[in-house]
Amino acid sequence: MKILVINPNTTASMTRKIGAAARSVARPDTQIVATNSQDGPASIQGFLDVATCVPGLLEEVAHHPDVDAIVIACFDDTGLDAVRSLVSVPVLGIGEAAYHAASMIANKFGVITTLSRSVPGLEHNLLRYGLAQKCSGVRATEIPVLKLEEGDPATLDKIRTEIRAAIDQDKAEAIVLGCAGMADLMAQLSAEFGLPVIDGVAAGVTFAEALVSIKLGTSKIGAYSTQ
Amino acid sequence: MKILVINPNTTASMTRKIGAAARSVARPDTQIVATNSQDGPASIQGFLDVATCVPGLLEEVAHHPDVDAIVIACFDDTGLDAVRSLVSVPVLGIGEAAYHAASMIANKFGVITTLSRSVPGLEHNLLRYGLAQKCSGVRATEIPVLKLEEGDPATLDKIRTEIRAAIDQDKAEAIVLGCAGMADLMAQLSAEFGLPVIDGVAAGVTFAEALVSIKLGTSKIGAYSTQ
Amino acid sequence: MKILVINPNTTASMTRKIGAAARSVARPDTQIVATNSQDGPASIQGFLDVATCVPGLLEEVAHHPDVDAIVIACFDDTGLDAVRSLVSVPVLGIGEAAYHAASMIANKFGVITTLSRSVPGLEHNLLRYGLAQKCSGVRATEIPVLKLEEGDPATLDKIRTEIRAAIDQDKAEAIVLGCAGMADLMAQLSAEFGLPVIDGVAAGVTFAEALVSIKLGTSKIGAYSTQ
Amino acid sequence: MKILVINPNTTASMTRKIGAAARSVARPDTQIVATNSQDGPASIQGFLDVATCVPGLLEEVAHHPDVDAIVIACFDDTGLDAVRSLVSVPVLGIGEAAYHAASMIANKFGVITTLSRSVPGLEHNLLRYGLAQKCSGVRATEIPVLKLEEGDPATLDKIRTEIRAAIDQDKAEAIVLGCAGMADLMAQLSAEFGLPVIDGVAAGVTFAEALVSIKLGTSKIGAYSTQ
Amino acid sequence: MKILVINPNTTASMTRKIGAAARSVARPDTQIVATNSQDGPASIQGFLDVATCVPGLLEEVAHHPDVDAIVIACFDDTGLDAVRSLVSVPVLGIGEAAYHAASMIANKFGVITTLSRSVPGLEHNLLRYGLAQKCSGVRATEIPVLKLEEGDPATLDKIRTEIRAAIDQDKAEAIVLGCAGMADLMAQLSAEFGLPVIDGVAAGVTFAEALVSIKLGTSKIGAYSTQ
Amino acid sequence: MKILVINPNTTASMTRKIGAAARSVARPDTQIVATNSQDGPASIQGFLDVATCVPGLLEEVAHHPDVDAIVIACFDDTGLDAVRSLVSVPVLGIGEAAYHAASMIANKFGVITTLSRSVPGLEHNLLRYGLAQKCSGVRATEIPVLKLEEGDPATLDKIRTEIRAAIDQDKAEAIVLGCAGMADLMAQLSAEFGLPVIDGVAAGVTFAEALVSIKLGTSKIGAYSTQ
Known part of the structure; x- marks a missing residue:
């Protein structure tokens, strides 16, 4: 196909x-x-x-x-x-697909995205899809999308910080990576944090x-x- | 201004x-x-x-x-x-403004719009604005927007039929006219049906x-x- | 009129x-x-x-x-x-009017009111109006209504503290002043915090x-x- | 006590x-x-x-x-x-008590009340108590409260008609009698319709x-x- | 009976x-x-x-x-x-009964339970019963059920800590003890914290x-x- | 695999x-x-x-x-x-999988199941998964599960009747077959009704x-x- x-x-x-x-x-x-x-x-x-x-x-x-x-x-x-x-x-x-995948492998999932101003749009989508109640929260790293492309280690650290907060404070049981530019991080972060990490492209x-x-x-x- | x-x-x-x-x-x-x-x-x-x-x-x-x-x-x-x-x-x-106006003068309002395929978009908006619970239902007349421009009496009759159903079956207490092309009907229909009829442009x-x-x-x- | x-x-x-x-x-x-x-x-x-x-x-x-x-x-x-x-x-x-106004100029609004025991009543209203999902939270200053009349600077400081918390912690994008006795503060606080501040009387x-x-x-x- | x-x-x-x-x-x-x-x-x-x-x-x-x-x-x-x-x-x-009782003996309950204009108030209560989702619908008999006192057989027939509709159309599994004036009908209607009928006073x-x-x-x- | x-x-x-x-x-x-x-x-x-x-x-x-x-x-x-x-x-x-009792004596109730992994099941129940909106939060003490049987004073202290947090942070007005093994603590904790404490068995x-x-x-x- | x-x-x-x-x-x-x-x-x-x-x-x-x-x-x-x-x-x-699939190809889906007494359980699942708002309704054919195994043509007619009602009355845009015993009907019914028909096993x-x-x-x- x-x-x-x-x-x-x-x-x-x-x-x-x-x-x-x-x-x-x-x-x-x-x-x-x-x-x-x-x-x-x-x-x-x-x-x-x-x-x-x-x-x-x-x-x-x-x-x-x-x-x-x-x-x-x-x-x-x-x-x-x-x-x-x-x-x-x-x-x-890819947002929708990731939310549905997360819903089938965890009771609650957290979303890690780029800028704060993208959060409301994602929250609207979750509301429309019905999956807001499965989401423990959408967190912004304040990393612009294109900055992700540069491979700066500080960028990955900001993502790690928010994943940790999503697990500890929001009780997320899986993490959805909220940007197509994070597609290459799925395996690495899943191993590191010991829970499913979901990339929407996949x-x-x-x-x-x-x-x-x-x-x-x-x-x-x-x-x-x-x- | x-x-x-x-x-x-x-x-x-x-x-x-x-x-x-x-x-x-x-x-x-x-x-x-x-x-x-x-x-x-x-x-x-x-x-x-x-x-x-x-x-x-x-x-x-x-x-x-x-x-x-x-x-x-x-x-x-x-x-x-x-x-x-x-x-x-x-x-x-104008949709948003009409829903807010209707919410302040009636316990429940009904919406009369054009084609069925416009209904889901309006329902999504109502969900996002939080006003879905104030809405008794969105009804389609199946009149295309541009047909409204022609002033055909049969068109108005279809609108009347749906307003009557919204009042009797859905328990609407006010009617929102769900198309900018209906802006001139507000006063006439309000008098006719004895309840507030709201045009979004107004x-x-x-x-x-x-x-x-x-x-x-x-x-x-x-x-x-x-x- | x-x-x-x-x-x-x-x-x-x-x-x-x-x-x-x-x-x-x-x-x-x-x-x-x-x-x-x-x-x-x-x-x-x-x-x-x-x-x-x-x-x-x-x-x-x-x-x-x-x-x-x-x-x-x-x-x-x-x-x-x-x-x-x-x-x-x-x-x-004036509560209802302020919530509707806030809903049309911001994605989420916060409410700053007087005593904690007034909060549940406001939350019930938001639920009934459908606008609870647009509200980032209702915060109490613990200032009694009549104390507001006295013009004590400490009073204004308590309001400021809660507005700051509503913006930073609750992600409020606009502030609704939850008491008729705050009607004169709208312009001043709006300028100070750089976001819409809404008085219900207005x-x-x-x-x-x-x-x-x-x-x-x-x-x-x-x-x-x-x- | x-x-x-x-x-x-x-x-x-x-x-x-x-x-x-x-x-x-x-x-x-x-x-x-x-x-x-x-x-x-x-x-x-x-x-x-x-x-x-x-x-x-x-x-x-x-x-x-x-x-x-x-x-x-x-x-x-x-x-x-x-x-x-x-x-x-x-x-x-007695409304609240009846809804809670009904929630513990049936998956969904219907409410039969007096006039249509009382329905919105009951719906607001159900929303506030959280029990709207357990309610299959509130139906009005259009019998004024004081008319119930007269013991007219036609009155009871109207109540019966709405109970039947609540069961057949709304899938109610229990019936809440929505008026203190119906307190004496609980046993009779329960036997007649073969499902729990709840009076709020009791x-x-x-x-x-x-x-x-x-x-x-x-x-x-x-x-x-x-x- | x-x-x-x-x-x-x-x-x-x-x-x-x-x-x-x-x-x-x-x-x-x-x-x-x-x-x-x-x-x-x-x-x-x-x-x-x-x-x-x-x-x-x-x-x-x-x-x-x-x-x-x-x-x-x-x-x-x-x-x-x-x-x-x-x-x-x-x-x-007993969970259901306790939630209904709490709903009739307080505007919001908090739940104190045993392990974190029991929390999602309780949240699902609250959602189904419609009473999630009356619940200010479910808190886990991380005390296993059978540990409660041992009467260790440290156990009671953990319960106290979570009750305090439920009152101060979550604005709980009543506390539901979320385990049959806590049935004997109802009176003592109610006196201590000055609010209703509800045991599901009772x-x-x-x-x-x-x-x-x-x-x-x-x-x-x-x-x-x-x- | x-x-x-x-x-x-x-x-x-x-x-x-x-x-x-x-x-x-x-x-x-x-x-x-x-x-x-x-x-x-x-x-x-x-x-x-x-x-x-x-x-x-x-x-x-x-x-x-x-x-x-x-x-x-x-x-x-x-x-x-x-x-x-x-x-x-x-x-x-298979229920969960079918609901998620339906959610990704249609705005609203209807569910056709066996007995009425199975409906509340399905509705509870939809509520928990968050997908109740995507579901236009769950309809029972009153065909017992094992009757489906007998291949009686009257059985298929009852399913057809409910699919037609789901489309016309409930505005379903896709149909979920609510029983593993209907797994072989997916292609046939989809062609017949001109909309996606989803089997949970698939x-x-x-x-x-x-x-x-x-x-x-x-x-x-x-x-x-x-x-």
Whole structure:
């Protein structure tokens, strides 16, 4: 099967990291097409970026009509409803996929994201998906998305600090990494803290494979109908 | 004061009707600037239109920097969070304003909107605003937005049928008209059914005046900060 | 238009302050009639005062039959349902009005009130209005209502301490001043903390003006019917 | 022990019926003092009656200082918070007691009350108590409270019709009789419909006995403190 | 009347303590039959114990067919739904009974339990009963159930520490003791902290007496039907 | 990988059907071990069966220690928390898996199950998982589980009737088949009604594969810890 993984920002280095993360978990016979918006914000942090990245995202969808599933590789699940209205294959946001995965392996999960101003958008998503009650809290590291790309050790330490607080203070039993740019940290942090650490790209790709395997696509009656 | 009322679709006849509705309720010293997106969908029905109308909406905001408040005249409150992230004046969606008005004059309100596929988006908004529990139900007339412009008597009859059902079956005590294109029906239907009927344009403009009068603007810390 | 602003306690100095706050934000052509209960508690703090102030409040309503709107100037919104059952003009509680105003300019708002024993009543109101999920928390300063009248600088410092905590710990993006006796602090604290600070009297009066402008009154079917 | 059962309306025939219902379930060594307000509405239907009956209710409380528990025999639980703020013995509303009893013997319970305009107040109570999710619906018979006193067979038929609908349509597994004036129907309707039918007076009195037996009174810190 | 009080673990010393607590609050004419599972876990801490103790619990129910009510004396309310499906007399869990009692005497109650891994199960119960919103928090002392039997003074100190935190930090107005093994501490801690302290065995037995007195049993239509 | 699929009832014909459904969707390199309880109820309908099937289920878990994931093939997700407390591999209930799958392809999903007395248990699960708000309703066909095994055409017609009602009345956009015994109907009904129809066995097996692929297991801190 062919899965389109769209990074809705324009930063190609993130797209490469996302593509690598996707391929490292996909089945041997799954083809990952990793792409990014050609136009729009370089990173997605807060409501304005969420809104302005959508046209570029929709264009990527239009350019790849022959795919079996689509993964939107932005943790805000930006444009998710709009893309679902356009196609009939399964469409997953990496935030949404990560929350669902976490819900099936832990009683409560914590989310570690980038800037404080991204937190309300994630909280709105959790409310809409119904999973707010499974979430012990969304914590911001105050690391901008693109800073994650630089590989600064201080960055990882800030993430560690918030994971520790999520476990000790919020009683999180699993951790969701709230940014596509953290996709490479899943294994390392899971070993270090002794609990499941979930990357949305991994969850999104494997759940997309699961849905395609059982021939489920986006419902075309009601919310996502085209009539 | 100067209030920018933006119709985020491109249908100029709707913009004229919205502008007239706004002016008919505004204070004598309020200047209404009614405008619409130059580019985007002709009407907004469902998630895809909601997403694609945002760039045109943001452009209108950018073209009118010297206003005291902004009203987004689409009942889906499209782009509301994004516009709030751009400016520091008050920004109101007409859906949001109508729900708040209805909450202050009735125990439960019903919403009458256009197509079924617009209902889930409105329900998401009600959930986010916290006002879902005040809403007795969102009912669709299955009249497309632009059909409302034609003044067909059969159209009004469909609206009447759903208002009657909202009162009798859902126990609505007030009715919110869920489309900017219904702005001219408020007085007539209120008299006919003997209960408050609320148009979002009217509520949005007068609430904007209220907030400006008491010097309240959009908070610039947290969700709508620019940092 | 004529707006009746009723202080449901018997402290005339508070009524004067409330009346001044109301007039300072009202339109030039709005007449503010500020009055208070002739009989009942001197301040309203906790459930017992809320109940016992109602007869005096209803008498004031009965003495002023020819008004266009009524504002109940007690942050507990005491007697709100009862007054709505008596009249067909709009009736707003200043707590309710402040929460709605705050909901339209910030993602989350904090409330600063007087005594701890007033907190549960405010939380019940937020739950009923649906706006509990927009509230980051209700904080008590432990300053009795009448102490606010004395203008002691230590009083203001306690309010400042709780506002700071609401912003830093609770992530409030706007502050609602939870007592009619704080009506004169809105501008000063807003400037000082760099975020919207909302006084319920100001919100109640201007929202009442808005509802009257668009000819909306209390629904007389269902909860507030007289049959 | 001595239990004060207060009918907060002024209709003595209802008080006699309530007193008889209370005595018929009380322990042999429990003394029931049944009284009613000396001043106020003749029946309590809707928000206005709920508010205006409180002074008379509080006077009855003040006249009977030496009781072990208080039951407020109005299904709206009128004045419950105020009375709790006055005393340190247990105080139960018959609505509240009936909902708690129903919650312990059925998965979902339905409520049958008098007029439609009483429904919103009951729904607010259920929301506050947390028990709305256990309630399959509140149904109005449109029988005024005092009409119940007349013993008209048509009255009982209306109650039967709504019980049947609650079972068949709402999936109620138990029925709560939502008016003190229905206290004598509990056994008859339970036998007839083959499911538990709960009268609030019976639940209130026996739960009061239970709380007194285990030396529990109203908490005097927080919401019901007097400081 | 005869009330069967079942300790669903196999520790006879706990059963004796539970039986004594039950008898100390029961009416003179109530016969308490205190028993425990013959087979299963020695204490119930976490989901695995909750599940594995059920067969032993159901056997005890089957061995005592001629009782008027059943109290399940495990704070997790283990097997509650299953036992209700087996019998038509009232069946109360001590957790459930304690939460309902606390809801009627305080605005918010805190729960003090044994191990952290028992907390999620209690939170699930509170959610199901609808009473989560009345609960200010569930706190774990990290004292294993059987350690409570040893009467170590350090044990009581840990309980005191958490009660203090529940009052000061969580604003609890009453305390529910979240383990049948704490049944003997109710009076002492209530006096010490000046607020109601509730033991589930006491609440369960007296509420069972109340329900039997008014002839209410488990509904046999719907969730607990046998058809 | 090796996935243990446990039918917690003792009906071998259902186990064969479940095993076949599992194998038909599993990856080529996934080994499905389909088994059932050796002791317990022949079908699981209502709370009593849910409780009594757990010992047999736990024994099957103990007999198969070397598996990579476990799927509990009963739509009530019976014993889910207990099994998670026993192992560290992923454990999925087929109800839970189906709800999560449905949530990712539709705005609202309906559930079609067997007997009415199974409905409350499913509703409790949806509440706990947070997904009640995504569910448009749970409908019972009143077909006993084992009747499904007989292949009677009238049985399928009853299922069809409820699916039609779920779409038309409840606005379901996808259908979840609420019984492991319906596993073979997924494709047929999906084609017939033109919307996604989800079988929990298919969802459970493929989601288990997804979680194993990305090395996620049950969290062993908090709710499912063994300490």
